[in-house]
Each structure stands twice: as C-alpha cells, then as structure tokens.
Amino acid sequence: xxxxxxxxxxxxxxxxxxxxxxxxxxxxxxxxxxxxxxxxxxxxxxxxxxxxxxxxxxxxxxxxxxxxxxxxxxxxxxxxxxxxxxxxxxxxxxxxxxxxxxxxxxxxxxxxxxxxxxxxxxxxxxxxxxxxxxxxxxxxxxxxxxxxxxxxx
Amino acid sequence: xxxxxxxxxxxxxxxxxxxxxxxxxxxxxxxxxxxxxxxxxxxxxxxxxxxxxxxxxxxxxxxxxxxxxxxxxxxxxxxxxxxxxxxxxxxxxxxxxxxxxxxxxxxxxxxxxxxxxxxxxxxxxxxxxxxxxxxxxxxxxxxxxxxxxxxxxxxxxxxxxxxxxxxxxxxxxxxxxxxxxxxxxxxxxxxx
Numbered sequence: 247x248x249x250x251x252x253x254x255x256x257x258x259x260x261x262x263x264x265x266x267x268x269x270x271x272x273x274x275x276x277x278x279x280x281x282x283x284x285x286x287x288x289x290x291x292x293x294x295x296x297x298x299x300x301x302x303x304x305x306x307x308x309x310x311x312x313x314x315x316x317x318x319x320x321x322x323x324x325x326x327x328x329x330x331x332x333x334x335x336x337x338x339x340x341x342x343x344x345x346x347x348x349x350x351x352x353x354x355x356x357x358x359x360x361x362x363x364x365x366x367x368x369x370x371x372x373x374x375x376x377x378x379x380x381x382x383x384x385x386x387x388x389x390x391x392x393x394x395x396x397x398x399x
Numbered sequence: 400x401x402x403x404x405x406x407x408x409x410x411x412x413x414x415x416x417x418x419x420x421x422x423x424x425x426x427x428x429x430x431x432x433x434x435x436x437x438x439x440x441x442x443x444x445x446x447x448x449x450x451x452x453x454x455x456x457x458x459x460x461x462x463x464x465x466x467x468x469x470x471x472x473x474x475x476x477x478x479x480x481x482x483x484x485x486x487x488x489x490x491x492x493x494x495x496x497x498x499x500x501x502x503x504x505x506x507x508x509x510x511x512x513x514x515x516x517x518x519x520x521x522x523x524x525x526x527x528x529x530x531x532x533x534x535x536x537x538x539x540x541x542x543x544x545x546x547x548x549x550x551x552x553x554x555x556x557x558x559x560x561x562x563x564x565x566x567x568x569x570x571x572x573x574x575x576x577x578x579x580x581x582x583x584x585x586x587x588x589x590x591x
Contacts, residue, residue, distance in 0.1 A: 272530050279432045279533070287432060295425050325479065329508050330425040333530050 249391035256382045257394050263379070268372050273335030277395075292376055295334045299369050302327045306362055310355075320358060321350040327365065339368045415543055416440040416469070420450045420476035420488065421506070430475065430506075430531055437536045442471075447483030450476065451491060454498055471501055472543055475531075478507035478514065486518060493522040504539065506531055 247255075263269045273288075280287040306323050309315050328343035346361035383393050417439045419430045427443045434441045444450050451457055454471065474492065478485035485505050492498045505518045508529040515526045527535050 275530070275532070276429070279429075279436055281436075284432065291425060291428050291432075294428055298424055322481075325508075326423065329479075329529065330423050332508060333423070333425050333429050 247385075249386060249389045252382065252386045252389060253391055253394050256379075256386060259379060259382060263375055267337050267341075268375050270335045270337040272332065276334060289380055291334055292380075295330055295336070296369070296373055298330055299327055299339070303362070303366055303369065306365075310359060310362060317350045317353055321347055324350065324361075336368075336372050339365060339372060342368050414438060414440045415472045415540060416442070417473045417475060418450060418453060418471045419443040420445075420447060420474065420480070420485070422446060422477065422480040426477065426506075426529070433531060433533055433536045436533070437540055439536075439540065442469075446480060447476070447485070447488035447491070450474070450488055454492070454501075456491065456495055456498060473539065474501055474503045475506060475527075475539075476503065477529075478505050478509075478518070486514075486521065489518060489521050489523055502543070 276288050276291060302323050306320060309320055324343050324346045328340055331339035331343060342361055342365045346358065346365065349357035349361055386393055417434050419427060419434065419441060421427045421430065422445055431441045431443045442453060444453060476485040476488050489503050489505065492501060492503055502524040504525045504527060505523045506527045506529050507514065510528045518526050
C-alpha cells in the first residue's frame, strides 16, 4: 500500500473514532503534545490508562461482588476511572462513568452492575480501536511517511 | 553533590520548577508533559505526603544548602486524592513559614463553587478544572515569570492583568488581584 493511501486510511479511521464518540478533543490535545523529542507520548499515556483502568475495573468487580458493599467505595473508584478516561479523551468510557456515579448515588445495585459491564465493554472497544490506530501510524512511519495532523475543534 | 549537579542547578535557576501532585498516574504523566513542553522543570509526586516530604516539611530534615537547587516555584495539586487531599495540602503549605510564599494551584475535575471558594480563600492562586490545558500552563507560566522580572523594579503585581480564567466565579475575584509573589524575594503577602 502506498504511503498516501495509508495516510488517507489513517485520517478516515481517526475521523470515525471521533464521529462515533470513542474519542474527544482531549485526545487531540494529547496528540499535540507529541513531537520528535517525545514520539511515543500518546501511546505511553494510553498504555498507562489501560493498565490503570484494568486495575480499577477489577477492583470494582470485587467490590460489587461483596454482600454489603460500600457505595462510597464504588463511587470513589468510578470517579478515578472517569478522571483518567477524561484525561485521555476516551469519551464513551467517561460517559458510562458519569451514569455509573449517578447509580451509585441512587444506590441502584442492578444498574451499577450493568454499568460495570458497560464500562468493561467500552474500555475493551477503545483499546482495540487505539491499537489499530497506533498500528496504522507505525506502518506509515515505517514506509517513510509522516502522520497526518488531524484538525478538530 | 557532584560538580555536574551544581552546574545543572545553576542552569536550571531560570527554569520554573513545578511540583505536580496527583494520585492518578495518567494525570501525572499528562501534566508533566504539559509542563515540560512549556519548558518547566517538573517533579511529579503521587500524594500530599510525598509532596510535603519533597518540600522538606516532613519534620525529618531541615533545609540545607543543597535543597536550594530544588526550589519549587509553583505547586499544582489535584484536589481529590486519598489520604491528604489537595485542600489539606494547601493548608499545610500556607501554614508553613518556609513554604507559604509558594503559589499553589488546585486542579479538579469537579467545578463545585463551594470547593473553588474554599480553596481560593485558603490561599490557592487558581482553581483549574481538569483536564488541564496547555493554555492554562502557559498562562501560569507568564504570570510567574513576570513576577521574576519585576524583582528589582516597581511592584510587578500592579501591572498584572486579571486573566479571564481567574478565580472562577468566586465572589472574592473582584476584590483581590492575583496574589502571586516570588517567594525568593520574600516580600510580604499583600492583603487582598
């Protein structure tokens, strides 16, 4: 595949991720912080996010599995996940967290369990999407091309 | 300390040194990058306790000549942290005779007016809603470096503009100018 074709595919794929709400403007902010001195910055932050979110999700699962769990503890964990997902621009994950916190406040255990599943799913989805994106970037760079700069408001 | 260490400290004396405090590893990395890309020296720690240790306020160590090179020009702290939260850290810093002149900025994902007011009243310079933007860092940096330049001349505070972001919607905003002071010059804090 020619570099130009790869770049076009990359641009289209990126656009779709924004359109479908997987990513928001914060992700663009991350990309703008990447340069020759820090060429892997986005991947590094994203990687940290997935390590962190895995721990949080596991912790949430354990907590919700208990007989008389503390909603405050669940809320605190979701708050952390919401914060870090917002920091990388993982919009759909963040949105589930917003709903999740509301259900904690309502003390609705069924809805909380539902959100746990949803948040797992959204983390899984965005992880795959981003891995695909990074692979596309690597292919472009390996072929001697540059990564197109995406402009989103 | 090696000679090489001394030389780099002297070189760094013009670089702003920011202490970033956040329990989130993702946010630490992000803020660190924002600061580095803005040519600041950064020390990122994960808790209020660690921050106080770094600042030499843990009661174990006294300030030494070596500590001078690690002088912090700005502290940016997350509000919600387990153990000591950002507000408690802010209080400890403002209660310390050695550290109270260091400007403290609170970062929070939650823009709660009472929280903002509390922090500003306790002496925080600003309350920044997360995610922090590059423009936030640039603005802070401009304000801090203006203070440095005016050290020997007329009071630079009088010429500091109020930024539109200043003090959120706090009722204290109209009466108090941005109260940053260069702690190295040890001028007294203005009463707002």
